[in-house]
Amino acid sequence: MVPLSHYLVLSAILFTIGMMGVIIRRNAIIIFMSIELMLNGVNLTFIAFSRFLNNIDGHIFAFMVMTVAAAEAAVGLAIIISVFRNKPTVNVDEINLMKW
Amino acid sequence: MEILAFYILGVGAVVTAIVTVIHRNPVASALHLILTMVFLAGIFVLLNAHFMAVIQIMVYAGAIMVLFVFVIMLLNLQGEKWPPMTWKKLLVSFIGILLVGYCVIKIPGIFKGSILPMATQVTEDFGTTKVVGRRLFTDFLLPFEVTSILLLSAIIGAVILAKMKINKG
Numbered sequence: 001m002v003p004l005s006h007y008l009v010l011s012a013i014l015f016t017i018g019m020m021g022v023i024i025r026r027n028a029i030i031i032f033m034s035i036e037l038m039l040n041g042v043n044l045t046f047i048a049f050s051r052f053l054n055n056i057d058g059h060i061f062a063f064m065v066m067t068v069a070a071a072e073a074a075v076g077l078a079i080i081i082s083v084f085r086n087k088p089t090v091n092v093d094e095i096n097l098m099k100w
Numbered sequence: 101m102e103i104l105a106f107y108i109l110g111v112g113a114v115v116t117a118i119v120t121v122i123h124r125n126p127v128a129s130a131l132h133l134i135l136t137m138v139f140l141a142g143i144f145v146l147l148n149a150h151f152m153a154v155i156q157i158m159v160y161a162g163a164i165m166v167l168f169v170f171v172i173m174l175l176n177l178q179g180e181k182w183p184p185m186t187w188k189k190l191l192v193s194f195i196g197i198l199l200v201g202y203c204v205i206k207i208p209g210i211f212k213g214s215i216l217p218m219a220t221q222v223t224e225d226f227g228t229t230k231v232v233g234r235r236l237f238t239d240f241l242l243p244f245e246v247t248s249i250l251l252l253s254a255i256i257g258a259v260i261l262a263k264m265k266i267n268k269g
Contacts, residue, residue: 001102002102002106005211005212009207012207013203014117017114017121023192029168030121033130036160037120056227056232059151060240066160067250069164071254073168074255075257075258080175082262090175
Protein backbone atom coordinates (compact mmCIF):
# COMPACT_ATOMS: atom_id res chain seq x y z
CA MET A 1 0.00 0.00 0.00
CA VAL A 2 1.65 3.21 -1.19
CA PRO A 3 0.89 6.15 1.12
CA LEU A 4 -0.87 9.22 -0.24
CA SER A 5 2.10 11.52 0.34
CA HIS A 6 4.21 9.56 -2.17
CA TYR A 7 1.73 10.35 -4.93
CA LEU A 8 1.53 14.00 -3.89
CA VAL A 9 5.33 14.36 -3.87
CA LEU A 10 5.54 12.76 -7.32
CA SER A 11 2.91 15.11 -8.71
CA ALA A 12 4.65 18.11 -7.10
CA ILE A 13 7.93 17.07 -8.74
CA LEU A 14 6.26 16.69 -12.14
CA PHE A 15 4.55 20.06 -11.77
CA THR A 16 7.84 21.75 -10.84
CA ILE A 17 9.67 20.17 -13.79
CA GLY A 18 6.93 21.48 -16.09
CA MET A 19 7.15 24.92 -14.53
CA MET A 20 10.93 25.02 -14.95
CA GLY A 21 10.43 24.05 -18.60
CA VAL A 22 8.04 26.94 -19.14
CA ILE A 23 10.47 29.36 -17.52
CA ILE A 24 13.79 28.14 -18.96
CA ARG A 25 12.99 27.00 -22.52
CA ARG A 26 12.33 29.49 -25.30
CA ASN A 27 10.93 27.06 -27.88
CA ALA A 28 7.15 27.56 -28.05
CA ILE A 29 6.43 23.87 -28.66
CA ILE A 30 8.55 22.77 -25.69
CA ILE A 31 6.71 25.33 -23.56
CA PHE A 32 3.41 23.76 -24.65
CA MET A 33 4.69 20.30 -23.77
CA SER A 34 5.76 21.58 -20.35
CA ILE A 35 2.23 22.87 -19.79
CA GLU A 36 0.90 19.40 -20.61
CA LEU A 37 3.34 18.02 -18.03
CA MET A 38 1.99 20.40 -15.39
CA LEU A 39 -1.60 19.39 -16.21
CA ASN A 40 -0.57 15.75 -15.81
CA GLY A 41 0.87 16.45 -12.40
CA VAL A 42 -2.42 18.02 -11.34
CA ASN A 43 -4.35 15.04 -12.73
CA LEU A 44 -2.26 12.72 -10.61
CA THR A 45 -3.18 14.71 -7.49
CA PHE A 46 -6.88 14.55 -8.36
CA ILE A 47 -6.82 10.81 -8.91
CA ALA A 48 -4.71 10.10 -5.81
CA PHE A 49 -7.09 12.04 -3.57
CA SER A 50 -10.04 10.40 -5.31
CA ARG A 51 -8.63 6.98 -4.44
CA PHE A 52 -7.80 7.81 -0.84
CA LEU A 53 -11.11 9.55 -0.11
CA ASN A 54 -12.97 6.70 -1.84
CA ASN A 55 -14.90 9.19 -3.97
CA ILE A 56 -15.12 9.00 -7.75
CA ASP A 57 -15.50 12.78 -8.29
CA GLY A 58 -11.74 13.28 -8.71
CA HIS A 59 -11.82 11.09 -11.81
CA ILE A 60 -14.46 13.35 -13.34
CA PHE A 61 -12.27 16.39 -12.63
CA ALA A 62 -9.26 14.74 -14.24
CA PHE A 63 -11.47 13.86 -17.23
CA MET A 64 -12.44 17.53 -17.61
CA VAL A 65 -8.78 18.58 -17.31
CA MET A 66 -7.90 16.21 -20.15
CA THR A 67 -10.67 17.71 -22.31
CA VAL A 68 -9.37 21.22 -21.69
CA ALA A 69 -5.82 20.03 -22.43
CA ALA A 70 -6.94 18.58 -25.76
CA ALA A 71 -8.74 21.80 -26.73
CA GLU A 72 -5.78 23.88 -25.61
CA ALA A 73 -3.30 21.78 -27.60
CA ALA A 74 -5.40 22.07 -30.77
CA VAL A 75 -5.85 25.84 -30.57
CA GLY A 76 -2.32 26.49 -29.32
CA LEU A 77 -0.68 24.51 -32.09
CA ALA A 78 -2.89 26.27 -34.65
CA ILE A 79 -1.67 29.59 -33.24
CA ILE A 80 1.96 28.42 -33.43
CA ILE A 81 1.50 27.39 -37.07
CA SER A 82 -0.10 30.68 -38.06
CA VAL A 83 2.65 32.63 -36.25
CA PHE A 84 5.25 30.50 -38.02
CA ARG A 85 3.73 31.41 -41.40
CA ASN A 86 4.18 35.09 -40.58
CA LYS A 87 7.69 34.76 -39.25
CA PRO A 88 9.59 31.45 -39.49
CA THR A 89 10.54 31.03 -35.86
CA VAL A 90 9.15 29.32 -32.77
CA ASN A 91 11.37 31.22 -30.36
CA VAL A 92 9.06 33.12 -28.04
CA ASP A 93 11.64 35.90 -27.54
CA GLU A 94 11.51 36.77 -31.24
CA ILE A 95 7.70 36.85 -31.37
CA ASN A 96 7.31 40.30 -29.90
CA LEU A 97 5.03 42.18 -32.31
CA MET A 98 2.30 42.69 -29.70
CA LYS A 99 4.74 43.64 -26.98
CA TRP A 100 4.97 47.34 -26.17
CA MET B 101 5.35 -5.24 -4.35
CA GLU B 102 3.02 -2.32 -4.98
CA ILE B 103 5.55 0.15 -3.64
CA LEU B 104 8.23 -1.32 -5.91
CA ALA B 105 5.96 -0.81 -8.93
CA PHE B 106 5.24 2.72 -7.77
CA TYR B 107 8.94 3.56 -7.49
CA ILE B 108 9.79 2.09 -10.89
CA LEU B 109 6.96 3.98 -12.58
CA GLY B 110 7.57 7.18 -10.60
CA VAL B 111 11.32 7.32 -11.28
CA GLY B 112 10.62 6.57 -14.94
CA ALA B 113 8.07 9.38 -15.12
CA VAL B 114 10.39 11.90 -13.47
CA VAL B 115 13.44 10.98 -15.58
CA THR B 116 11.51 11.13 -18.87
CA ALA B 117 9.92 14.42 -17.78
CA ILE B 118 13.37 15.93 -17.14
CA VAL B 119 14.60 14.70 -20.52
CA THR B 120 11.49 16.26 -22.11
CA VAL B 121 12.40 19.63 -20.69
CA ILE B 122 16.14 19.63 -21.33
CA HIS B 123 16.51 17.78 -24.65
CA ARG B 124 17.39 20.14 -27.48
CA ASN B 125 15.64 18.16 -30.23
CA PRO B 126 11.84 18.78 -30.10
CA VAL B 127 11.00 15.36 -31.58
CA ALA B 128 12.96 13.59 -28.84
CA SER B 129 11.24 15.81 -26.28
CA ALA B 130 7.82 14.83 -27.60
CA LEU B 131 8.68 11.11 -27.59
CA HIS B 132 9.92 11.32 -24.01
CA LEU B 133 6.73 13.14 -23.02
CA ILE B 134 4.77 10.19 -24.47
CA LEU B 135 6.80 7.88 -22.22
CA THR B 136 5.98 10.10 -19.23
CA MET B 137 2.27 9.76 -20.05
CA VAL B 138 2.57 5.98 -20.27
CA PHE B 139 4.34 5.79 -16.89
CA LEU B 140 1.63 8.01 -15.39
CA ALA B 141 -1.02 5.69 -16.83
CA GLY B 142 0.69 2.86 -14.95
CA ILE B 143 0.49 4.89 -11.74
CA PHE B 144 -3.22 5.49 -12.40
CA VAL B 145 -3.67 1.72 -12.54
CA LEU B 146 -1.99 1.48 -9.12
CA LEU B 147 -4.61 3.98 -7.90
CA ASN B 148 -7.50 1.76 -9.14
CA ALA B 149 -8.26 4.32 -11.87
CA HIS B 150 -8.51 1.88 -14.76
CA PHE B 151 -10.75 4.03 -16.92
CA MET B 152 -8.53 7.10 -16.48
CA ALA B 153 -5.43 5.04 -17.31
CA VAL B 154 -6.92 3.95 -20.64
CA ILE B 155 -8.12 7.50 -21.38
CA GLN B 156 -4.66 8.81 -20.51
CA ILE B 157 -3.04 6.57 -23.11
CA MET B 158 -5.71 7.12 -25.76
CA VAL B 159 -6.15 10.89 -25.42
CA TYR B 160 -2.74 12.07 -24.23
CA ALA B 161 -0.24 9.60 -25.63
CA GLY B 162 -2.45 8.91 -28.64
CA ALA B 163 -4.19 12.05 -29.79
CA ILE B 164 -2.48 15.05 -28.24
CA MET B 165 1.10 13.87 -28.68
CA VAL B 166 0.46 12.81 -32.28
CA LEU B 167 -0.71 16.38 -32.86
CA PHE B 168 2.51 17.70 -31.31
CA VAL B 169 4.78 15.40 -33.32
CA PHE B 170 2.83 16.25 -36.48
CA VAL B 171 3.29 20.00 -35.92
CA ILE B 172 7.01 19.53 -35.19
CA MET B 173 7.41 17.61 -38.45
CA LEU B 174 5.32 20.18 -40.33
CA LEU B 175 7.43 23.10 -39.11
CA ASN B 176 10.58 21.03 -39.77
CA LEU B 177 12.21 22.07 -36.50
CA GLN B 178 15.81 21.05 -36.04
CA GLY B 179 17.59 20.65 -32.76
CA GLU B 180 18.53 24.07 -31.48
CA LYS B 181 21.81 25.00 -29.88
CA TRP B 182 21.72 25.52 -26.16
CA PRO B 183 21.88 29.24 -25.49
CA PRO B 184 24.62 30.18 -23.03
CA MET B 185 23.84 29.74 -19.36
CA THR B 186 22.85 33.10 -17.91
CA TRP B 187 22.55 34.19 -14.30
CA LYS B 188 18.79 34.35 -14.69
CA LYS B 189 18.60 30.71 -15.74
CA LEU B 190 20.93 29.57 -12.99
CA LEU B 191 18.81 31.43 -10.45
CA VAL B 192 15.60 29.93 -11.83
CA SER B 193 17.06 26.40 -11.79
CA PHE B 194 18.20 26.92 -8.21
CA ILE B 195 14.72 28.09 -7.17
CA GLY B 196 13.24 25.03 -8.90
CA ILE B 197 15.51 22.65 -7.03
CA LEU B 198 14.61 24.42 -3.78
CA LEU B 199 10.89 24.07 -4.59
CA VAL B 200 11.21 20.34 -5.24
CA GLY B 201 13.19 19.86 -2.06
CA TYR B 202 10.59 21.79 -0.08
CA CYS B 203 7.75 19.66 -1.51
CA VAL B 204 9.59 16.41 -0.79
CA ILE B 205 10.27 17.40 2.81
CA LYS B 206 7.01 19.17 3.60
CA ILE B 207 4.21 17.11 2.02
CA PRO B 208 4.68 13.86 4.01
CA GLY B 209 4.71 15.91 7.23
CA ILE B 210 1.39 17.56 6.39
CA PHE B 211 -0.42 14.28 5.91
CA LYS B 212 1.09 12.47 8.87
CA GLY B 213 -1.31 13.85 11.48
CA SER B 214 -4.12 14.48 9.03
CA ILE B 215 -7.76 14.03 10.00
CA LEU B 216 -8.82 13.23 6.42
CA PRO B 217 -10.69 9.91 6.38
CA MET B 218 -8.26 7.97 4.23
CA ALA B 219 -9.77 4.82 2.79
CA THR B 220 -7.18 2.11 2.48
CA GLN B 221 -9.63 -0.30 0.86
CA VAL B 222 -12.04 0.67 -1.89
CA THR B 223 -14.95 -1.17 -3.42
CA GLU B 224 -14.37 -3.76 -6.12
CA ASP B 225 -15.63 -1.64 -9.03
CA PHE B 226 -13.93 1.64 -8.04
CA GLY B 227 -12.73 3.52 -11.11
CA THR B 228 -14.28 1.27 -13.72
CA THR B 229 -15.97 2.68 -16.81
CA LYS B 230 -19.38 1.80 -15.39
CA VAL B 231 -18.95 3.74 -12.15
CA VAL B 232 -17.26 6.76 -13.73
CA GLY B 233 -19.78 6.81 -16.58
CA ARG B 234 -22.78 6.65 -14.26
CA ARG B 235 -21.40 9.56 -12.23
CA LEU B 236 -20.58 11.52 -15.38
CA PHE B 237 -24.05 11.13 -16.89
CA THR B 238 -26.06 11.81 -13.72
CA ASP B 239 -24.47 14.28 -11.30
CA PHE B 240 -22.06 15.86 -13.78
CA LEU B 241 -24.33 15.92 -16.83
CA LEU B 242 -24.30 19.72 -17.24
CA PRO B 243 -20.47 20.08 -17.10
CA PHE B 244 -20.25 17.18 -19.54
CA GLU B 245 -22.55 18.92 -22.01
CA VAL B 246 -20.72 22.24 -21.57
CA THR B 247 -17.51 20.38 -22.46
CA SER B 248 -18.97 19.66 -25.89
CA ILE B 249 -19.39 23.41 -26.45
CA LEU B 250 -15.76 23.91 -25.40
CA LEU B 251 -14.59 21.30 -27.89
CA LEU B 252 -16.76 22.80 -30.64
CA SER B 253 -15.30 26.25 -30.05
CA ALA B 254 -11.79 24.74 -30.07
CA ILE B 255 -12.48 23.10 -33.44
CA ILE B 256 -13.85 26.34 -34.90
CA GLY B 257 -10.94 28.32 -33.48
CA ALA B 258 -8.34 25.94 -34.86
CA VAL B 259 -9.94 25.92 -38.32
CA ILE B 260 -10.22 29.72 -38.45
CA LEU B 261 -6.62 30.17 -37.29
CA ALA B 262 -5.38 27.67 -39.84
CA LYS B 263 -7.37 29.23 -42.73
CA MET B 264 -6.37 32.80 -41.96
CA LYS B 265 -4.97 34.65 -44.97
CA ILE B 266 -1.67 36.32 -44.25
CA ASN B 267 -0.84 39.56 -45.99
CA LYS B 268 2.84 40.19 -45.73
CA GLY B 269 4.28 43.67 -45.84
